[in-house]
Amino acid sequence: MEIHQLRYFVAVADEGNFSRAAAKVRVAQPSLSQQIRKLEAEVGQPLFDRLPRSVVLTEAGRCFIDYARQILASIGDARRCVDELKDAVTGKLAVGAIATIAPYVLPELVKKFHKDYPEVTLELVEDVTDGITRRVELGELDVALASTCQQSPSLRRESLGHEPLLALVPQADPLAKQALVELDDLKSQRFLLLHEMHCLSQQVHHLLESRRLRPEIALAGSQLTTIAHMVAAGIGVSIVPHMMVKHQESPGCVSLPFAPPVPERELNFLHNPLRFQSKAAAAFHREAAALLSGDDSSTADDVKN
Incomplete structure (x- = not known):
């Protein structure tokens, strides 16, 4: 063979x-x-x-x-x-990220990583959580950025911090005039969420269930961009990550922070502890941690469009 x-x-x-x-x-x-x-x-x-x-x-x-x-x-x-015996950080690094992180984090992160480590070739994969974790466990990905997932002997997650979730409402909705919003304010609204294969959708469902809220789900989409366009059209409201609001303009929408306790999602760095971890993987971990820890995501002025 x-x-x-x-x-x-x-x-x-x-x-x-x-x-x-x-x-x-x-x-x-x-x-x-x-x-x-x-x-x-x-x-x-x-x-x-x-x-x-x-x-x-x-x-x-x-x-x-x-x-x-x-x-x-x-x-x-x-x-x-064997390559690690060299002083330089070189080689290939396969990086994965879930769809609700990739478009908002990877452009800036990859740009800086390429500047600091020009001899490393990055291979990027965007997928849902199940696909990303499977690829890490099988060795197809060296590292990944994700949110909620279960650890296993071949999958380790290391927290990079927490990110607040925001309410996304149509600009014409009376809620858009509020400085803060509570989950109870949304109980009569129709919700536009990602398909349940996305961990963000699962997190929002758990959040609503914890408050005993069972709103009408008007749409299960595959991209946050599509969700935002639907919100702008007045079809319903959504709950989205702060990084989306920071990095993506959503005309016709207003993003509102929640009153305490603020709902959050965890941001995790994934790797397989059974595999050799290269200098490039360690460097990517450091740069991802630095970028996300420096992401000021707490003020209402930053998140309200």
Whole structure:
């Protein structure tokens, strides 16, 4: 069993197509197909079902895929361990972030990181929490930025602080004239939230349930930008993170801080403690912590549009 065969196998599994996989790993398709057949001959079972327009993992392939990913991640760790003998911070770093953090934190963070560590190549992945944590555990991501998640032997979270949540209301709504808002002020409103696959949606649901509020959910969306446009149109209200208000203009909306106790979400740095942690990963952790700890997110003047 060869390392390149495992790389090809994972690429085909990810792409669901031999041609796209070949392009991804930069090899001719006939060569890739031949190596997959050799791998299947060695394991003694087909790893893919070849369908007319795609390929999908067989039961054996589904069993084999996680081990293949772990082997490739371990090889990458071994290379990084050797690279660490050098003084310079170099190499590749795969960074993940959830969708309610990525567009507001990564641009500034990546810009500064590239300035401070120009010899590190960053690979960025944006996904929902379940996808991010799975990728960290499998070794596909070296580090990640997320909010709520469960720790495991292969997933460690380190708090980077807490961020207040804000009410987002239409500019024409009477609530928009208030300096502060309470959750009870929103109980008769229709809510526009992210789909439940997003941890922010789960956090808001738990927040409402803790206050025994069961408002009408008028929309479950996939992006905060879409939610903001719907709020501006007067369709309902939402609860959003402060970083969205700070970094994204939302015409037609007014963001209001909550009266104490202020609802918050935790911001976490994720990594796999079973894997080798490179100098680049440690540097990214430091820069993320510095950026988020320096984010002044407490004053009403800053958050009211």
